[in-house]
Amino acid sequence: MKTLIVFFALLPLGYAYYSLENAIDPIKMLYTTTGVGTITLLLLSLVPSPCQRICALNLLRFRKTLGLLAFVYALLHVSVFIVLDSELDFTTLFEKSLKKPFIYVGAISFLILLSMAFSSTKKRFARFSRYHKAVYVALILALLHSFWAQKVAGAFEYGMIAIGIVLLGERVWNKCRFTMSKRH
Amino acid sequence: MPTPFITPEILFEARRHFLKLGAGALVGSTAISRLLAAMPEEIQLVYAKDPNLSKLTPNPFEHVSNYVNFYEFSTDKTAPVKMAQAMKLKPWSLGFFGEIAREEMVEVDDLIAKFGLEERIYRFRCVEGWSMVVPWIGFPLYKLLDYLQPNAKAKYVKFTTRHEPDIFPDQARGLFASIKHPYVEGLRMDEARHPLTFLAVGMYGKPLPKQNGAPIRLVVPWKYGFKSIKSLDLIECVEEQPLNTWQAMAPEEYGFYANVNPTVDHPRWSQAKERLLGKLTKQETLMFNGYEKEVSHLYAGMDLRKQY
Numbered sequence: 001m002k003t004l005i006v007f008f009a010l011l012p013l014g015y016a017y018y019s020l021e022n023a024i025d026p027i028k029m030l031y032t033t034t035g036v037g038t039i040t041l042l043l044l045s046l047v048p049s050p051c052q053r054i055c056a057l058n059l060l061r062f063r064k065t066l067g068l069l070a071f072v073y074a075l076l077h078v079s080v081f082i083v084l085d086s087e088l089d090f091t092t093l094f095e096k097s098l099k100k101p102f103i104y105v106g107a108i109s110f111l112i113l114l115s116m117a118f119s120s121t122k123k124r125f126a127r128f129s130r131y132h133k134a135v136y137v138a139l140i141l142a143l144l145h146s147f148w149a150q151k152v153a154g155a156f157e158y159g160m161i162a163i164g165i166v167l168l169g170e171r172v173w174n175k176c177r178f179t180m181s182k183r184h
Numbered sequence: 185m186p187t188p189f190i191t192p193e194i195l196f197e198a199r200r201h202f203l204k205l206g207a208g209a210l211v212g213s214t215a216i217s218r219l220l221a222a223m224p225e226e227i228q229l230v231y232a233k234d235p236n237l238s239k240l241t242p243n244p245f246e247h248v249s250n251y252v253n254f255y256e257f258s259t260d261k262t263a264p265v266k267m268a269q270a271m272k273l274k275p276w277s278l279g280f281f282g283e284i285a286r287e288e289m290v291e292v293d294d295l296i297a298k299f300g301l302e303e304r305i306y307r308f309r310c311v312e313g314w315s316m317v318v319p320w321i322g323f324p325l326y327k328l329l330d331y332l333q334p335n336a337k338a339k340y341v342k343f344t345t346r347h348e349p350d351i352f353p354d355q356a357r358g359l360f361a362s363i364k365h366p367y368v369e370g371l372r373m374d375e376a377r378h379p380l381t382f383l384a385v386g387m388y389g390k391p392l393p394k395q396n397g398a399p400i401r402l403v404v405p406w407k408y409g410f411k412s413i414k415s416l417d418l419i420e421c422v423e424e425q426p427l428n429t430w431q432a433m434a435p436e437e438y439g440f441y442a443n444v445n446p447t448v449d450h451p452r453w454s455q456a457k458e459r460l461l462g463k464l465t466k467q468e469t470l471m472f473n474g475y476e477k478e479v480s481h482l483y484a485g486m487d488l489r490k491q492y
Binding site for chain 2: 020024025026027028041084085087092096097101102103120148150151152154
């Protein structure tokens with residue numbers, strides 16, 4: 001099952017590679033594929049836990065796979081930024097690009113995913129799992145980054161933000177309910 | 185009071201156009217008029233060729249015709265290609281108003297007959313960071329302005345895209361529209377009269393594809409692409425600086441001038457380099473998009489960081 005998830009999740013990358021030669025705006029196409037992939041997988045990785053609370057369906061074992069796949073997409077996204085877009089010009093990258101909120105918001109989101117991927121081995125996860133709540137911050141920043149990437153945000157960006165709000169809202173609501181019931 | 189016996193102007197124009205077609209008038213079926221509406225794509229335009237002294241290599245037609253920002257249809261770059269095909273381009277008259285000697289409406293075909301056609305191979309740089317090279321067909325705007333005879337009060341030229349929600353679905357979305365409609369752009373009179381400033385009715389030897397701003401659009405090659413307003417409805421000479429759509433939408437990001445300038449960044453991204461469509465590598469963006477020699481005198485003494 002996990003292999004199947006990995007296979008389907010990586011399909012868009014295969015397609016992107018295949019269509020690269022005929023792409024009208026290749027760099028933009030790679031940005032979009034990897035960016036949309038990251039956000040979709042991040043959102044999917046947040047589905048199992050409310051799924052368990054609401055439909056009593058245990059999909060928790062897929063969270064790590066989905067999260068790591070999101071990281072792979074984010075890593076490719078950042079590689080496009082560094083290699084193709086900035087053309088390895090690190091001076092400009094650090095002195096100019098990183099000063100723009102649009103860029104550093106994305107960069108912080110990536111750093112969070114990076115540290116989560118790094119601490120996702122069984123041993124490390126036991127120690128660092130509580131810090132993995134940072135994924136919520138990573139998601140919010142990634143959504144903001146995608147919102148800013150467009151000249152004006154369209155249906156897709158608003159749709160992703162709406163799904164994000166539902167998934168995060170469910171958690172907040174659940175937590176409130178839990179603390180309320182404890183008080184009584 | 186309604187006046188049912190007066191033929192609406194659009195129908196009048198349509199009939200006039202139809203009658204011109206002699207043989208077609210004998211048949212008079214809607215199928216034929218539909219056929220005629222679809223015809224422009226096939227026509228080969230007659231025009232004076234650009235000697236292309238700066239040896240620019242145009243992008244393939246497929247790039248230019250399949251990658252457009254036409255928010256009246258969609259914010260997607262390819263969706264307008266299909267959506268625009270239902271557009272009816274004839275009749276299409278352009279209104280000329282404001283501080284000019286002759287206020288009137290003129291059919292696009294009549295403009296072509298009046299001013300003739302020439303080719304201009306121009307660089308085109310979008311504020312989003314991509315660029316292309318396009319062989320436009322049309323006539324310089326100054327020829328039209330000479331004909332309209334702006335008076336002393338005419339300090340700016342204001343351009344407006346047609347507002348017709350039946351054609352442009354985004355104009356029917358009200359509060360949920362992606363931008364404010366109708367789209368408005370403006371130029372200072374000296375910019376408008378500059379020989380590079382162009383009204384295009386075609387590209388690659390043929391009439392403009394609908395998704396590229398048919399039947400007539402502005403092209404200002406040293407400014408970011410959003411200044412090159414599509415599917416024009418009105419050209420007005422005015423005293424006050426027009427508030428162009430993108431400036432109204434986000435004044436801290438888009439100004440009135442919008443000159444291509446690699447040293448002045450967009451607040452969200454750098455403008456130093458650009459992605460030439462079809463290329464996986466980037467290239468340096470040129471000052472005034474490579475037209476510095478021709479246009480820099482227009483902005484002498486101006487702080488281009490402030491007047492972006």
